[in-house]
Amino acid sequence: MTEIIDGNAVAQDIRDELTDSIETLADDGARPGLATVLMGDDPASQTYVNMKQRDCEEVGIESHHVDVDGDAPPQVLFDTIADLNDDPEIHGYIVQAPVPDHVDYRDVIRRVDPTKDVDGFHPENVGRLVAGDARFRPCTPHGVQKLLESIDVDTEGKDVTIVGRSDIVGKPLANLLLQKADDGNATVTVCHSRTNDLGAKTRNADIVVAAVGVPELVDGSMLTAGTVVIDVGVNRVDADTDKGYELVGDVEFESAKEKASAITPVPGGVGPMTRAMLLYNTVKAASMQEDVAVDLP
Ligand SMILES: Nc1nc(=O)c2c([nH]1)NC[C@@H]1CN(c3ccc(C(=O)N[C@@H](CCC(=O)O)C(=O)O)cc3)C=[N+]21
Structure with missing residues (x-):
């Protein structure tokens, strides 16, 4: 039987474990603070920001939010970043991507204090x-590692094919899985839009991670029986639903499920883990800045 990996449950366990550390910090007068910055009004970004605020409330992290007008000059966003860098109550913050076209996201990231960069996107942290x-x-990427750990998949010596070479998922995940570490030691293949015979690479894998942002690109015909399939895609596809869209992964779930030994659903797979690991990084940031040791899950 194929295991459907419950990302909501694994994320809940991580939030529960973080709660104790957050109270330890709070008892020391250093309750962790996380800010989100949203420039413009991308509807998907607004949904994520709302979810992150609810997560913070649940675990006891102080949450802050700054909206920046989508038509404002880049300097307005840069000034916001400078303020957050200087604010001792903000231990970590993220600038939600994408930013409007007239702003270069790299110029944004470079201005974030690397010790508050809980996305891990600053060049120093990369x-x-x-x-x-x-x-x-x-x-x-950290959430993907935790999901594999949750189903007792040891990556050592495994062939992992990552479909997608983005700076926020594909590249850092490839690096983490390559490391000489208990949650690394994999043989990693990174595929992208110019890859020849993608199916040959995915069929060779013990673990396939799809992170390209192309709805249902990976299907069952591209998988060998027994493969573990992690679907990072969260594509909003127009549909006749209340919201006017449905969330579709980068994997065609039904055909992939027939081949996979374990597979993540969308929604309810990687998405909640991304949010849980943001809380984790915020607790880590607060622990480092306040010099208060805490346990991390
Ligand atoms: N600076 C920055 N950091 C990010 O981490 C970042 C970003 N920008 N821009 C956009 C992407 C995307 N992302 C998601 C987070 C949570 C879910 C999530 O929780 N999804 C739920 C459901 C979401 C829904 O219902 O719409 C799920 O898959 O079950 C999805 C996507 C973070 N991103």
């Missing part, structure tokens, strides 16, 4: 990750 000395693991 460099540390690649060098095997990560400060903050990017949330989605």
